[in-house]
Amino acid sequence: MVLDVDTGIDDALALLYACASPEIELVAVTCVGGNVDARQVAENTRAVLELAGRSDVPVALGREQPLVKRLKTSTETHGPRGIGYAELPPAHKALAADDAATRIIETARSRPGEVTLVTLGPLTNLAVALEREPTLPGLLGGYVLMGGAYRAAGNTTPTSEWNVYVDPHAAKAVFAGWAAGADAAPRPLALGLDVTEQARFVPEHLRHLAIRAGVQPLDGGALGRVPIEAVGSVAENPVLRFIADAVRFYFEFHARYDGFYGAFIHDPFAVAAALDRSLVRAQPVFVDVETGRGLAHGMTVADFRGLKHRQANLDVAVEGDAEAFIERYVERVGKLAAGRSGVAR
Ligand code: BDR
Ligand code: CA
Numbered sequence: 452m453v454l455d456v457d458t459g460i461d462d463a464l465a466l467l468y469a470c471a472s473p474e475i476e477l478v479a480v481t482c483v484g485g486n487v488d489a490r491q492v493a494e495n496t497r498a499v500l501e502l503a504g505r506s507d508v509p510v511a512l513g514r515e516q517p518l519v520k521r522l523k524t525s526t527e528t529h530g531p532r533g534i535g536y537a538e539l540p541p542a543h544k545a546l547a548a549d550d551a552a553t554r555i556i557e558t559a560r561s562r563p564g565e566v567t568l569v570t571l572g573p574l575t576n577l578a579v580a581l582e583r584e585p586t587l588p589g590l591l592g593g594y595v596l597m598g599g600a601y602r603a604a605g606n607t608t609p610t611s612e613w614n615v616y617v618d619p620h621a622a623k624a625v626f627a628g629w630a631a632g633a634d635a636a637p638r639p640l641a642l643g644l645d646v647t648e649q650a651r652f653v654p655e656h657l658r659h660l661a662i663r664a665g666v667q668p669l670d671g672g673a674l675g676r677v678p679i680e681a682v683g684s685v686a687e688n689p690v691l692r693f694i695a696d697a698v699r700f701y702f703e704f705h706a707r708y709d710g711f712y713g714a715f716i717h718d719p720f721a722v723a724a725a726l727d728r729s730l731v732r733a734q735p736v737f738v739d740v741e742t743g744r745g746l747a748h749g750m751t752v753a754d755f756r757g758l759k760h761r762q763a764n765l766d767v768a769v770e771g772d773a774e775a776f777i778e779r780y781v782e783r784v785g786k787l788a789a790g791r792s793g794v795a796r
Contacts, residue, residue, distance in 0.1 A: 452477055452725065453558055455513070455551065456718075457485025457572030457614075458495040460529050460701045464652075465571055465718035466496065467690065468780060470503035471787035474726055478566065479558055481511045481551035484522045485572035485617055487533035489515040492572075495533050497542030502693055504791060506544045513551025513576035517618035519742075525613065528704050535700025537693045552580040559590035567593040569725045571718040573614050574598065578621035581628040588629050588636035597721035598622065599643035599738070599751035601767045611749030612644050615740060619749040623740035630764040638735060638766045642721045643751065646731055646771035650720045653713035654702070656781055657695060663785025664691050665792065675702050675712065690788035716780070723776045724768065732770040735763035 452475050456462040469475050480500065482492040493512050500508050516522050529535065547554060555576065559566050568591050570577055581587050588594065598614035599622075605611040615622045629639055654675030661668035666688050668674050674685060674695055685691050701714035709715070724730045737759060741750040753767060 452567045452569060453479045453481065453555060454722070455481045455483060455555070455568065455570040455572060455576050456492065456496055457483050457487070458492050458499065459486035459533050459572070459718070460535050460697045461714070461716050461718040462486070462571050463495065463499045463534055463697060464694070464716055465722045466499045467503055467694070467784050467787060468719045468722050470500070470505050471783035472726060477505065477508050479509045479511060479554050481513050481554050481576055483513045483551065483572045483576045484515045484517070485614065486525050486529045488522065488524060489513060491533055493546055494542065497544055498539035501542050501544065502539060502689060502791070503787060506542070509547040509554070510544070511547040511549055511551045511554040514579060517573060517575050518578060518620040518624070520618065520620070523617060528701070530700045535697040537696035539693065551576040552583060555580045556584045556587060559587055563590050564592050566591055567595065567725055569722055570596045570598070571721060573618035574621040574625045575618045578624040581625060585628065591636065593637055593725070594629070594639040595642070595721055595725040596639055597642050597647060597717050599641055601643045601645050601736070601738070601751055601753040602755070602769070603644040603648065605750070606644055608749060610747045612751065615751055616749030619740045619742045622751070623742055626738055626740065626764050630762065638764065640724065640728070640733055640768065641738070641765045642717070642724055642731065642768045642771070646768045647717035647720050648715045649771050649773035650716050650776055651711065651713050651773070652698065652716045652777065653711070656777055657698065659781045660694065660785045660788070661685050661691055663781055664688055664788035666691060675699060688788055688792050690784070690791045719780055720771065720773070720776055723779060724771070730772050730776050731768040733766035733768045736765055736767045737761040737763050738765045738767065
Protein backbone atom coordinates (compact mmCIF):
# COMPACT_ATOMS: atom_id res chain seq x y z
CA MET A 452 0.00 0.00 0.00
CA VAL A 453 1.04 3.57 -0.69
CA LEU A 454 -0.70 6.23 1.39
CA ASP A 455 -1.01 9.83 0.22
CA VAL A 456 -1.81 12.02 3.23
CA ASP A 457 -2.29 15.57 4.51
CA THR A 458 -1.69 14.70 8.19
CA GLY A 459 -4.14 15.91 9.90
CA ILE A 460 -5.61 14.22 13.01
CA ASP A 461 -7.59 11.53 11.20
CA ASP A 462 -4.74 10.99 8.72
CA ALA A 463 -2.52 10.33 11.77
CA LEU A 464 -5.09 7.82 13.05
CA ALA A 465 -5.09 6.22 9.59
CA LEU A 466 -1.29 5.94 9.58
CA LEU A 467 -1.47 4.17 12.94
CA TYR A 468 -4.12 1.80 11.57
CA ALA A 469 -1.97 1.01 8.54
CA CYS A 470 1.02 0.33 10.79
CA ALA A 471 -1.15 -1.87 13.01
CA SER A 472 -2.55 -3.96 10.14
CA PRO A 473 -0.60 -7.15 9.47
CA GLU A 474 -1.96 -7.47 5.90
CA ILE A 475 -0.38 -4.19 4.83
CA GLU A 476 3.10 -3.82 3.48
CA LEU A 477 3.37 -0.06 3.73
CA VAL A 478 5.84 0.76 0.97
CA ALA A 479 5.71 4.56 1.02
CA VAL A 480 3.80 7.55 2.33
CA THR A 481 3.50 10.67 0.18
CA CYS A 482 2.54 14.10 1.49
CA VAL A 483 0.33 16.80 0.07
CA GLY A 484 -0.65 20.26 1.31
CA GLY A 485 -4.16 20.17 2.82
CA ASN A 486 -5.06 20.21 6.50
CA VAL A 487 -1.71 21.93 7.07
CA ASP A 488 1.01 22.95 4.64
CA ALA A 489 2.87 20.11 2.94
CA ARG A 490 6.11 20.55 4.93
CA GLN A 491 4.21 20.33 8.21
CA VAL A 492 2.36 17.30 6.79
CA ALA A 493 5.72 15.66 6.14
CA GLU A 494 6.90 16.48 9.69
CA ASN A 495 3.74 15.06 11.24
CA THR A 496 3.77 11.99 9.03
CA ARG A 497 7.35 11.05 9.85
CA ALA A 498 6.79 11.71 13.56
CA VAL A 499 3.69 9.47 13.61
CA LEU A 500 5.50 6.70 11.74
CA GLU A 501 8.35 6.90 14.28
CA LEU A 502 5.81 6.77 17.09
CA ALA A 503 4.50 3.54 15.57
CA GLY A 504 8.05 2.17 15.22
CA ARG A 505 7.98 2.47 11.43
CA SER A 506 10.72 4.95 10.62
CA ASP A 507 11.77 2.54 7.87
CA VAL A 508 8.84 3.67 5.68
CA PRO A 509 10.00 6.27 3.12
CA VAL A 510 8.12 9.57 3.20
CA ALA A 511 8.12 11.79 0.11
CA LEU A 512 7.11 15.42 -0.06
CA GLY A 513 4.57 16.35 -2.69
CA ARG A 514 2.85 19.39 -4.06
CA GLU A 515 2.70 22.34 -1.70
CA GLN A 516 -0.08 24.11 -3.60
CA PRO A 517 -3.21 22.86 -5.35
CA LEU A 518 -3.15 22.79 -9.16
CA VAL A 519 -4.94 26.12 -9.64
CA LYS A 520 -6.13 27.57 -6.31
CA ARG A 521 -4.09 28.79 -3.36
CA LEU A 522 -3.87 26.33 -0.47
CA LYS A 523 -6.45 26.76 2.26
CA THR A 524 -5.51 24.90 5.47
CA SER A 525 -7.85 23.79 8.26
CA THR A 526 -6.11 24.60 11.52
CA GLU A 527 -9.45 25.20 13.20
CA THR A 528 -10.28 21.51 12.69
CA HIS A 529 -6.85 19.95 13.21
CA GLY A 530 -4.91 22.43 15.35
CA PRO A 531 -2.10 24.83 14.41
CA ARG A 532 0.27 22.00 13.47
CA GLY A 533 -2.33 19.48 12.37
CA ILE A 534 -2.19 17.11 15.35
CA GLY A 535 -4.55 18.83 17.78
CA TYR A 536 -3.11 19.23 21.29
CA ALA A 537 -0.56 16.48 20.72
CA GLU A 538 3.15 17.10 20.60
CA LEU A 539 5.63 14.76 19.01
CA PRO A 540 9.41 15.02 18.96
CA PRO A 541 10.84 15.98 15.57
CA ALA A 542 11.36 12.97 13.34
CA HIS A 543 14.91 11.73 12.88
CA LYS A 544 14.46 10.25 9.45
CA ALA A 545 15.12 12.48 6.43
CA LEU A 546 12.57 12.89 3.68
CA ALA A 547 12.96 10.73 0.59
CA ALA A 548 14.92 12.43 -2.17
CA ASP A 549 12.19 12.03 -4.78
CA ASP A 550 8.87 13.83 -4.92
CA ALA A 551 5.48 12.29 -4.19
CA ALA A 552 4.29 11.89 -7.79
CA THR A 553 7.56 10.20 -8.80
CA ARG A 554 7.33 7.90 -5.79
CA ILE A 555 3.76 6.89 -6.66
CA ILE A 556 4.62 6.23 -10.31
CA GLU A 557 7.88 4.37 -9.64
CA THR A 558 6.37 2.21 -6.92
CA ALA A 559 3.50 1.22 -9.21
CA ARG A 560 5.89 0.53 -12.10
CA SER A 561 8.19 -1.57 -9.95
CA ARG A 562 5.38 -3.90 -8.85
CA PRO A 563 2.70 -3.76 -11.55
CA GLY A 564 -0.76 -4.73 -10.35
CA GLU A 565 0.35 -5.17 -6.73
CA VAL A 566 0.18 -1.74 -5.14
CA THR A 567 -2.98 -0.27 -3.68
CA LEU A 568 -2.95 3.51 -3.52
CA VAL A 569 -5.05 5.19 -0.84
CA THR A 570 -5.40 8.97 -0.86
CA LEU A 571 -6.54 10.72 2.31
CA GLY A 572 -6.08 14.34 1.28
CA PRO A 573 -6.56 16.62 -1.73
CA LEU A 574 -5.81 14.83 -5.00
CA THR A 575 -3.04 17.16 -6.15
CA ASN A 576 -0.18 14.63 -6.06
CA LEU A 577 -2.23 12.02 -7.85
CA ALA A 578 -3.32 14.46 -10.56
CA VAL A 579 0.34 15.30 -11.19
CA ALA A 580 1.26 11.61 -11.26
CA LEU A 581 -1.55 10.84 -13.69
CA GLU A 582 -0.53 13.68 -15.97
CA ARG A 583 3.01 12.29 -16.09
CA GLU A 584 1.94 8.64 -16.36
CA PRO A 585 -1.54 8.26 -17.88
CA THR A 586 -1.35 4.46 -17.64
CA LEU A 587 -0.99 4.65 -13.84
CA PRO A 588 -4.51 3.23 -13.18
CA GLY A 589 -3.55 0.03 -14.99
CA LEU A 590 -0.24 -0.21 -13.10
CA LEU A 591 -1.91 -0.09 -9.70
CA GLY A 592 -3.67 -3.00 -8.07
CA GLY A 593 -6.38 -0.67 -6.77
CA TYR A 594 -7.16 2.87 -5.74
CA VAL A 595 -9.25 4.00 -2.76
CA LEU A 596 -9.91 7.59 -1.81
CA MET A 597 -11.42 9.49 1.07
CA GLY A 598 -13.14 12.39 -0.59
CA GLY A 599 -16.43 13.82 -1.78
CA ALA A 600 -19.99 14.12 -0.56
CA TYR A 601 -22.19 12.19 -2.95
CA ARG A 602 -25.64 12.21 -1.40
CA ALA A 603 -24.53 13.90 1.78
CA ALA A 604 -24.17 17.55 2.74
CA GLY A 605 -20.70 19.06 2.48
CA ASN A 606 -18.45 19.76 5.45
CA THR A 607 -16.60 22.72 3.98
CA THR A 608 -19.37 24.41 2.03
CA PRO A 609 -22.98 23.21 2.00
CA THR A 610 -22.18 21.13 -1.08
CA SER A 611 -18.48 20.31 -0.79
CA GLU A 612 -16.24 17.98 1.14
CA TRP A 613 -12.82 19.24 2.30
CA ASN A 614 -10.41 17.10 0.23
CA VAL A 615 -12.22 17.86 -3.01
CA TYR A 616 -12.85 21.51 -2.10
CA VAL A 617 -9.15 22.21 -1.50
CA ASP A 618 -8.21 21.07 -5.00
CA PRO A 619 -11.30 20.49 -7.15
CA HIS A 620 -9.29 20.75 -10.35
CA ALA A 621 -7.14 17.82 -9.24
CA ALA A 622 -10.18 15.75 -8.28
CA LYS A 623 -11.80 16.47 -11.64
CA ALA A 624 -8.60 15.50 -13.49
CA VAL A 625 -8.20 12.28 -11.48
CA PHE A 626 -11.81 11.15 -11.96
CA ALA A 627 -11.66 11.86 -15.68
CA GLY A 628 -8.10 10.61 -16.19
CA TRP A 629 -8.83 7.38 -14.39
CA ALA A 630 -11.62 6.51 -16.74
CA ALA A 631 -9.43 7.36 -19.74
CA GLY A 632 -6.33 5.42 -18.61
CA ALA A 633 -8.15 2.59 -16.92
CA ASP A 634 -8.74 -0.12 -19.55
CA ALA A 635 -8.47 -3.20 -17.38
CA ALA A 636 -8.04 -1.26 -14.12
CA PRO A 637 -10.68 -1.51 -11.41
CA ARG A 638 -12.74 1.61 -10.70
CA PRO A 639 -11.56 3.65 -7.71
CA LEU A 640 -13.50 3.10 -4.51
CA ALA A 641 -14.60 6.46 -3.08
CA LEU A 642 -15.50 6.87 0.58
CA GLY A 643 -17.23 10.21 0.93
CA LEU A 644 -18.98 11.81 3.88
CA ASP A 645 -22.01 9.59 3.12
CA VAL A 646 -20.21 6.76 4.90
CA THR A 647 -17.28 8.30 6.76
CA GLU A 648 -19.61 10.41 8.89
CA GLN A 649 -21.07 7.16 10.21
CA ALA A 650 -17.70 6.45 11.84
CA ARG A 651 -18.08 8.45 15.05
CA PHE A 652 -15.20 7.95 17.44
CA VAL A 653 -16.24 8.94 20.98
CA PRO A 654 -14.55 8.97 24.42
CA GLU A 655 -15.90 5.50 25.15
CA HIS A 656 -13.87 4.15 22.20
CA LEU A 657 -10.81 5.86 23.63
CA ARG A 658 -11.43 4.03 26.88
CA HIS A 659 -11.66 0.70 25.04
CA LEU A 660 -8.46 1.53 23.22
CA ALA A 661 -6.70 2.19 26.52
CA ILE A 662 -7.95 -1.09 27.96
CA ARG A 663 -6.80 -2.98 24.85
CA ALA A 664 -3.41 -1.32 25.23
CA GLY A 665 -3.23 -2.63 28.78
CA VAL A 666 -3.34 0.67 30.63
CA GLN A 667 -5.79 1.68 33.33
CA PRO A 668 -7.86 4.62 32.19
CA LEU A 669 -10.38 6.53 34.21
CA ASP A 670 -13.74 6.65 32.49
CA GLY A 671 -13.92 7.46 28.79
CA GLY A 672 -15.23 10.96 29.42
CA ALA A 673 -12.18 11.81 31.52
CA LEU A 674 -9.90 10.60 28.76
CA GLY A 675 -11.60 12.85 26.29
CA ARG A 676 -11.99 15.91 28.51
CA VAL A 677 -9.28 16.43 31.07
CA PRO A 678 -5.63 17.16 30.46
CA ILE A 679 -3.98 13.87 29.68
CA GLU A 680 -1.51 14.18 32.58
CA ALA A 681 -4.46 13.58 34.89
CA VAL A 682 -5.38 10.20 33.53
CA GLY A 683 -2.69 8.07 35.04
CA SER A 684 -0.94 5.43 33.03
CA VAL A 685 -2.46 6.56 29.73
CA ALA A 686 0.08 9.37 29.83
CA GLU A 687 2.91 6.85 29.95
CA ASN A 688 1.95 5.06 26.75
CA PRO A 689 3.23 7.23 23.90
CA VAL A 690 0.72 6.02 21.31
CA LEU A 691 -2.30 6.42 23.59
CA ARG A 692 -1.12 9.73 24.85
CA PHE A 693 -0.74 10.95 21.27
CA ILE A 694 -4.18 9.72 20.27
CA ALA A 695 -5.88 11.16 23.35
CA ASP A 696 -4.23 14.58 22.93
CA ALA A 697 -4.94 14.68 19.21
CA VAL A 698 -8.56 13.57 19.33
CA ARG A 699 -9.43 15.83 22.27
CA PHE A 700 -8.95 18.77 19.89
CA TYR A 701 -10.99 17.00 17.19
CA PHE A 702 -13.77 16.21 19.71
CA GLU A 703 -14.00 19.87 20.66
CA PHE A 704 -14.27 20.88 17.01
CA HIS A 705 -17.06 18.38 16.35
CA ALA A 706 -18.85 19.47 19.52
CA ARG A 707 -18.92 23.01 18.09
CA TYR A 708 -20.01 22.13 14.54
CA ASP A 709 -21.55 18.66 14.49
CA GLY A 710 -23.46 18.47 17.74
CA PHE A 711 -21.63 15.61 19.44
CA TYR A 712 -18.53 15.23 21.60
CA GLY A 713 -16.53 12.88 19.46
CA ALA A 714 -15.15 12.91 15.93
CA PHE A 715 -15.74 11.50 12.47
CA ILE A 716 -12.68 9.41 11.68
CA HIS A 717 -12.89 9.60 7.90
CA ASP A 718 -9.40 8.60 6.83
CA PRO A 719 -8.88 5.39 8.81
CA PHE A 720 -12.22 4.14 7.47
CA ALA A 721 -10.85 4.49 3.92
CA VAL A 722 -7.73 2.48 4.81
CA ALA A 723 -9.85 -0.17 6.51
CA ALA A 724 -12.15 -0.40 3.46
CA ALA A 725 -9.14 -0.71 1.16
CA LEU A 726 -8.14 -3.78 3.17
CA ASP A 727 -11.63 -5.20 3.53
CA ARG A 728 -14.21 -4.11 1.00
CA SER A 729 -16.96 -5.88 2.86
CA LEU A 730 -16.93 -2.91 5.27
CA VAL A 731 -18.75 -0.85 2.63
CA ARG A 732 -21.36 -1.35 -0.06
CA ALA A 733 -20.55 0.63 -3.18
CA GLN A 734 -22.44 1.63 -6.29
CA PRO A 735 -20.84 2.38 -9.68
CA VAL A 736 -21.62 6.00 -10.57
CA PHE A 737 -20.43 8.64 -13.00
CA VAL A 738 -19.01 11.52 -10.97
CA ASP A 739 -17.74 14.92 -12.08
CA VAL A 740 -16.48 17.85 -10.00
CA GLU A 741 -17.72 21.43 -10.12
CA THR A 742 -14.72 23.73 -10.50
CA GLY A 743 -16.65 26.92 -11.29
CA ARG A 744 -16.61 29.69 -8.71
CA GLY A 745 -20.31 29.52 -7.84
CA LEU A 746 -22.25 28.09 -4.94
CA ALA A 747 -21.37 24.48 -5.81
CA HIS A 748 -17.60 24.99 -6.07
CA GLY A 749 -15.88 21.71 -5.17
CA MET A 750 -19.06 19.65 -5.30
CA THR A 751 -18.84 16.01 -6.38
CA VAL A 752 -21.78 15.74 -8.76
CA ALA A 753 -22.85 12.10 -8.81
CA ASP A 754 -25.21 10.88 -11.52
CA PHE A 755 -26.97 8.18 -9.49
CA ARG A 756 -29.86 8.03 -11.95
CA GLY A 757 -27.66 7.75 -15.03
CA LEU A 758 -29.23 10.85 -16.54
CA LYS A 759 -26.04 11.77 -18.41
CA HIS A 760 -25.60 8.29 -19.92
CA ARG A 761 -21.92 8.33 -19.00
CA GLN A 762 -19.93 5.29 -18.00
CA ALA A 763 -19.43 4.98 -14.23
CA ASN A 764 -15.96 6.16 -13.21
CA LEU A 765 -16.14 5.62 -9.42
CA ASP A 766 -17.47 2.99 -7.07
CA VAL A 767 -19.10 5.26 -4.53
CA ALA A 768 -19.55 3.84 -1.04
CA VAL A 769 -23.22 4.24 -0.16
CA GLU A 770 -23.34 2.21 3.04
CA GLY A 771 -20.69 1.32 5.59
CA ASP A 772 -20.33 -0.90 8.62
CA ALA A 773 -18.86 1.76 10.87
CA GLU A 774 -19.34 -0.29 14.01
CA ALA A 775 -17.26 -3.21 12.69
CA PHE A 776 -14.64 -0.77 11.48
CA ILE A 777 -14.31 1.03 14.84
CA GLU A 778 -14.16 -2.26 16.69
CA ARG A 779 -11.32 -3.34 14.42
CA TYR A 780 -9.63 0.02 14.88
CA VAL A 781 -9.69 -0.32 18.67
CA GLU A 782 -8.40 -3.89 18.52
CA ARG A 783 -5.55 -3.22 16.10
CA VAL A 784 -4.33 0.15 17.28
CA GLY A 785 -4.79 -0.90 20.92
CA LYS A 786 -2.50 -3.84 20.23
CA LEU A 787 0.02 -1.60 18.50
CA ALA A 788 -0.06 0.76 21.50
CA ALA A 789 0.47 -2.16 23.89
CA GLY A 790 3.63 -3.04 22.00
CA ARG A 791 4.95 0.51 22.23
CA SER A 792 4.36 0.97 25.96
CA GLY A 793 8.00 0.97 27.02
CA VAL A 794 9.20 3.25 24.25
CA ALA A 795 10.65 6.55 25.43
CA ARG A 796 9.49 9.62 23.55
C1 BDR B 1 -11.29 14.99 5.11
O1 BDR B 1 -10.85 16.33 5.31
C2 BDR B 1 -9.77 16.37 6.19
O2 BDR B 1 -9.88 17.40 7.11
C3 BDR B 1 -9.70 15.01 6.86
O3 BDR B 1 -8.36 14.68 7.14
C4 BDR B 1 -10.33 14.09 5.86
O4 BDR B 1 -9.38 13.56 4.97
C5 BDR B 1 -12.73 14.89 5.54
O5 BDR B 1 -13.52 15.76 4.81
CA1 CA C 1 -7.00 13.83 5.39
